[in-house]
Amino acid sequence: MNTSLSFIFGDETLLVENHVNRLIAQAPQAEKHVFTGVFSFADCFNALNSSNLFCPQSLIHIQSPWFFSKVLDKKDAAAFDLLIQTALSSPHTVIVSHQGSLDQRKKTVTSLKKAADTHVYQAFKDWEQDKVIDWIKQSVSTHKKTIDTPAIWALTEIGGTNIRQISNEIEKLVVYIGHQTAITKQDVMALSAGANGSAYQLSEALKNRQQKGVIQLVKRLIDHGDDPLRILGLIASNIRLYIQISSAKKDGLSTDSLAKLIGKNPYFLKRLAPEITKHYTLEDLLFFQHQLSKVDVAIKSGKQKPLVSLESALLKAV
Numbered sequence: 001m002n003t004s005l006s007f008i009f010g011d012e013t014l015l016v017e018n019h020v021n022r023l024i025a026q027a028p029q030a031e032k033h034v035f036t037g038v039f040s041f042a043d044c045f046n047a048l049n050s051s052n053l054f055c056p057q058s059l060i061h062i063q064s065p066w067f068f069s070k071v072l073d074k075k076d077a078a079a080f081d082l083l084i085q086t087a088l089s090s091p092h093t094v095i096v097s098h099q100g101s102l103d104q105r106k107k108t109v110t111s112l113k114k115a116a117d118t119h120v121y122q123a124f125k126d127w128e129q130d131k132v133i134d135w136i137k138q139s140v141s142t143h144k145k146t147i148d149t150p151a152i153w154a155l156t157e158i159g160g161t162n163i164r165q166i167s168n169e170i171e172k173l174v175v176y177i178g179h180q181t182a183i184t185k186q187d188v189m190a191l192s193a194g195a196n197g198s199a200y201q202l203s204e205a206l207k208n209r210q211q212k213g214v215i216q217l218v219k220r221l222i223d224h225g226d227d228p229l230r231i232l233g234l235i236a237s238n239i240r241l242y243i244q245i246s247s248a249k250k251d252g253l254s255t256d257s258l259a260k261l262i263g264k265n266p267y268f269l270k271r272l273a274p275e276i277t278k279h280y281t282l283e284d285l286l287f288f289q290h291q292l293s294k295v296d297v298a299i300k301s302g303k304q305k306p307l308v309s310l311e312s313a314l315l316k317a318v
Contacts, residue, residue: 005087007112009098010121014164019119020061020097027093030059038066041079048083048090058092067108068098080108084115124161129265132161139167140183143174150185153271158188158200198224199234206238207272209279211318218310228299228306236292239285245273246282288317 008019024032033047047060067080087094096116102109112118124132133152140147147155159166172191173183180187189201198220205213221231241264248258255273259266280288291313298304304312 004090004092005084005094005096005116007096007116007118008121009100009102010119010123011099011101012121012123012163013099014167015121016097016099019121020095023093023095024059024061027057027059030057030093033058033060034063035060035065036063041076041083044083045086048086048092048094056091060087060092060094062094062096064098064100065096068102068106072108077107081111084111088115124163125263126161127259127263127265128161129156129268132156132163132166135163136166136170139170140174143170145174145177145181145183147183148185151183151188153268154185154188154200156268157203199226202231202234203238206235206318207242207275207279209318211314214318215311215314218314219307222307228310229296232292232295232299232310236289236296239288239292241272242276242280243282243285243289245269245276246280246285249273249277250282284317291317 006023008016008023010016035044035047044060044062047058050058067076072080096112104110104113124135133156136152136155137147155166155169158169169188169191170183173187176191177183177187198217202214202217202221205217218231222228241262244258244262247253248255253261255269256266258264259269295309295313298309299306
């Protein structure tokens with residue numbers, strides 16, 4: 001495998017971006033040539049064959065090229081094959097990148113994958129929270145900081161598997177803690193006053209059946225301009241998960257088995273289950289779900305104002 005030619009793509013765009021930036025950082029003195037979207041093969045060949053007396057090394061970065069989305073005619077197909085061979089024999093560094101998924105059956109993609117040092121970054125699935133946790137630890141360590149387990153769980157509940165959002169939270173936390181070496185859950189909570197943080201706090205209040213806190217947080221989210229139906233969906237999603245946990249316990253189904261069945265991380269469920277069974281019965285949760293269904297109808301039909309309808313249901317169910 002010739003590492004002078006690198007091919008990086010995938011729908012986890014932050015990881016694609018980070019990998020490309022690492023490669024660029026390895027050639028700080030190189031003369032940069034960037035080709036984005038539509039360009040001619042001739043211009044790429046000129047960059048690959050050019051030499052500069054004062055800067056003998058070049059870095060050619062081809063971003064989301066047009067030949068990934070079009071069928072090549074014979075002339076362009078031959079030029080594409082020549083481009084790969086030229087890149088492999090060139091003393092310069094060539095990076096081909098694409099932020100997003102690609103049809104890996106296309107000849108241009110398969111040819112590049114075969115010839116280049118290839119890295120594909122897929123977005124983490126809902127049940128891959130262990131991978132997200134590992135990524136959070138590694139990301140925090142690059143800032144020469146550590147993060148405790150409760151803080152990690154708080155970040156995953158705010159950002160889910162969206163590592164770009166979690167990365168933004170980590171950047172803010174690093175600035176917030178200053179010379180402090182470890183990020184704690186208290187630090188995460190201190191920075192969660194905005195709409196996203198309130199959504200996390202709402203889930204925490206629901207889990208612990210804190211009626212007053214739930215209603216206050218719903219009001220805060222609406223004050224931040226959040227859509228009442230999105231808030232309703234967030235609450236309903238939590239309650240559905242709680243019902244699955246409570247039903248599993250009643251039926252004698254293990255947490256590991258439930259995790260496989262519903263596609264959730266088993267560590268997350270093991271952490272959550274004791275809190276749910278402590279504060280809710282299955283009957284409580286089914287009643288809660290019924291109340292949320294009534295709210296959905298009331299809001300969509302315009303029979304009640306969203307906040308009034310939500311508050312009424314929460315006062316009855318929480």
